[in-house]
Amino acid sequence: MTAPLPVTLADIRAAAERIAGRVRRTPMLADPRLPGVWLKQDYRQETGAFKLRGATNALLSLPPERLVRGVVTASTGNHGRALAHAARAAGVRAVVCLSHLVPANKVQAVRDLGAEVRITGQSQDEAMDEVARAVAGEGLTEVPPFDHPAVVAGQGTLGLEILDDLPAPAAVLVPLSGGGLAAGVATAVKALSPATRVIGVSMERGAAMAASLAAGRPVEVQEQATLADSLGGGIGLHNSVTFDMCRALLDDVVLVSEDEIAAAMRHIHAVTGDAVEGAAAVGHAALLSGRIAPVAGTVCLLSGANVAPATFARILEGQAA
Template sequence: MTDLSPSLTLNDIRAGADVLRGVADDTPLVPSPYLEAQFGQPFWLKLENMQPIGAFKLRGALNAVANLPDGTAGVTCCSTGNHGRGVAYAAAEKGMRAVVCMSELVPQAKVDGIRALGAEVRIVGRSQDDAFAESRRLVAEEGLVEISPFDDPFVIAGQGTIGLEIMERRPEIETLLVPLSGGGLAAGVALAAKALKPSVKVIGISMDRGAAMYESLRAGHPVEVAEYASLADSLGGGIGVENRLSYPMCRALLDDVILVTEEEIYRAMQTLYYEDRIVAEGGCVVGTAAVQAGKLTLTGPTATVITGRNLDMDVFTRIVSGRDVILGDVTIKGMPYGA
């Protein structure tokens, strides 16, 4: 793809906003009276689960596909689910072939959702790295253009429009809690938010097993991590050892990174459902999970991104019913809400 400068700017994000206008922009930013009462500060939810594909990933995918060279035959990507949906949707809008590569750990509901949008799906290995290798093979052997889920300038700029919308609508916000995986969302949101309000704090939140960006930031360079089944499956996968954009941007722009347990994610999914009537993936609720668990104290108006709703409804039903959930070799004991 045609590259931008490694140093993205607010202008790149505003250009992305022009691409998305009327298709994937202006999702609701709603207050949560319950969370405000619990945490003692105004608390806002950016509802990216209301996107046409049910997840924020549509923003970056649409922006990336819109900036492809003329004559591009098709696109490929590796994905834990939502990026694949976004690429499939964006490619279908252009009448373009899309091949989405995924590991065996991706829930079947997400695989089915991508196929329903007209994309081909390749299931390869048990890690995001295996899926990435297949995507690279398709680039080399079939001439497809790869769209990274996080390490692409147009993807990052597209995701950054979320930060733009939040801060333009609620400039009083002092802290943003952003789910953190490969870092495309966190990097874009942090860039936009801090360009508009340098004092705003942007905190990345991830699960405590297999958090690739967290481990990379600790190591001082991108590293590979083991992957595990998680309620926050959309946050799984590596960041790529040759990461050139999202890692340095997260290192420069994030004020902190916090990890939460599966039990804390379970509780936060229940809270969002019972108190705000929102169906959300485990990866969406890590921000509220961190606050509920006492892992950070809020000092002013706060917002978090509810990133998607594309989850296994059987698992979700078990969670809101307070029943056990099995994740690979780990069982999360049932916890009735309010108990």
């Protein structure tokens, strides 16, 4: 008998109530250059990325006695910023562990929100080692970036919003990294619109969840520099939530190249006037490259806009990186 998945539609609905008024309900825009394709603009969150949903739900789910000493996390940037924001709003100490691969603009954004930043190692996995030390040595409570039921449930509120605007989409294309976003969105979408295909999209350079799903178990993948830096990092060899959920709920996984991501970033800027990061553009990269056929009722989830200005300027000039 297959074990029940650790996050349910009821959990996601409870998360939506818990975070109401603390995160934005973001718009969905029809893409005038790709008929039938919709853009879910969650980069319009106050912290510039969807991560505010999961971080806020996880923090608000903790009992007061767990918050006294503070919270800690590892991040590729956006989750750390989200947790710092949620912790400041709640008056809680936050420590954010980042690797040396995290762009400087994202590091500074975390600091600007009052969190203590610790930079260590060359991968998110090494940053997570520092989290373990902080939990054991300082009594901080970990709020993981993805592999946690409350984080997944918070990200799943995006799925509820998508279905409010488009009740039966043909497909939802979700950026795939550690799997918190993909698992949460897929749970909501599959529960309410079972015929909708949910496809995880990642970059060709160091896509840990994609490699793990292909192997049938969590595996280590070397983290590499990529335009989709928010999708970097491992899923954890002892992953307990998102791997099983992604394996059970995703209909497909597609990988895209750096040139395809760059072209998609330019496309989204032309359509919206906004500068989104590479991780947010992977769905459009899959459509524009023909890796996924655009059909009416396709939703691309645009996850973040925290791209370094210099990087985006190079993209607009036609460079891939």
